[in-house]
């Protein structure tokens with residue numbers, strides 16, 4: 282059947298723009314690709330009305346992956362500030378864990394301008410000011426999208442396949458009109474409400490636990506950022522991306538416990554106010570920041586969708602729930618998945634097979650190269666969300682080894698070998714933290730099972746149902762075990 286395009290990419294954000302470029306790259310500009318984005322061109326990649334809301338941090342590894350695979354190397358101004366790694370502080374600020382690993386704080390407002398230019402250089406076409414509203418389908422295949430232009434006129438455009446890269450609020454995936462293995466909805470507890478400011482400031486009291494231009498700081502604190510974390514990411518010597526994320530139910534439990542009525546914004550405002558290294562904060566201004574210095578948005582923190590393809594369709598980025606469950610980092614996963622997807626799509630176009638089977642390689646390659654840890658991080662995240670500040674203080678001080686820190690830096694699940702090596706008698710002695718040690722041991726053991734299971738991801742759709750049954754058995758057990766404790770009113 283003749284179609285308007287080979288591929289339509291709905292959503293021109295981090296994932297959509299890289300996927301479009303990757304298809305252009307692997308097809309040597311041969312594929313006819315259209316990106317549809319609801320923003321005007323000068324606001325490409327804007328997530329919501331309140332900006333390109335993000336912590337802006339990404340690792341050098343993911344940037345290198347892009348360069349090594351599709352030859353795209355970002356520079357200034359889209360790379361705004363280099364960092365040497367991440368420092369995570371316990372709630373009492375007494376334990377600091379250093380995760381070495383170079384990275385960059387991006388300028389998310391300027392980066393899409395560069396990414397659009399890259400995509401255009403690969404022959405990609407753009408419809409800006411255009412919203413994709415629904416997928417069209419025929420004979421069990423996705424055949425295109427319908428939507429609305431800026432002036433309200435409806436449109437319909439056809440393609441051999443559609444990539445949904447519309448971010449965490451995707452309606453395309455939610456209303457997928459064909460039978461598929463893709464899950465359409467996410468549990469509320471698998472979404473973090475997050476928000477941040479980009480601020481210029483005068484130096485306050487020098488204190489590395491509150492600000493350093495060399496490291497991204499993360500503060501674990503169930504009072505400040507219940508069931509999430511707070512961050513201070515440097516964008517220069519006197520400029521910062523500062524914010525926090527919470528789970529809605531975690532915040533409700535915390536408010537109930539302390540008889541408070543905080544919301545996400547009031548928590549962020551208190552967090553900024555209490556930072557003694559930051560004096561006279563004001564929202565950053567100028568062309569690189571206007572419209573992007575204050576914003577809240579949501580991040581999915583579950584494992585990625587267990588299946589990301591259907592006949593004539595694929596999901597990527599936040600629409601596929603790619604952010605890492607532990608730290609909500611979605612930029613690196615988007616880069617990895619978008620490049621893999623681009624490669625698989627071109628292979629499928631060449632083979633003239635855009636069926637679920639023809640696109641299945643995307644599921645397999647993403648899972649076995651990058652995604653296999655995500656389910657275990659989901660379990661660890663659920664467990665950490667149940668801990669009190671006292672338990673986090675104790676656990677970071679006594680139970681986290683250098684090897685665990687290395688594992689987390691390399692995006693592996695930690696073994697918690699200090700806890701593993703304690704025999705039950707010793708553990709009993711540390712009775713006060715017996716449950717904590719037992720919980721950590723359990724997550725480490727479960728992590729091994731989940732990683733092995735994910736590395737054995739089925740190589741074709743036929744094996745998926747059995748594979749998923751086992752996965753859900755494991756996940757459901759942990760969800761039940763780590764149910765947050767309700768606080769009596």
Ligand SMILES: Cc1cc2nc3c(=O)[nH]c(=O)nc-3n(C[C@H](O)[C@H](O)[C@H](O)COP(=O)(O)OP(=O)(O)OC[C@H]3O[C@@H](n4cnc5c(N)ncnc54)[C@H](O)[C@@H]3O)c2cc1C
Nearest residue numbers: 292294295296319335336337338413448598599610611612
């Ligand atoms: C507060 C916050 C802090 C974060 N911090 C970090 C961090 O420090 N490091 C990190 O790695 N990750 C971080 N993340 C996650 C990261 O920002 C996302 O994972 C990443 O932006 C996902 O890219 P995406 O392209 O999938 O989605 P998005 O960036 O949301 O892009 C989606 C695009 O699709 C467009 N669109 C949406 N719907 C439609 C439609 N119907 N029709 C047409 N266009 C549409 C949008 O306008 C947008 O241009 C953070 C997220 C938040 C909210």
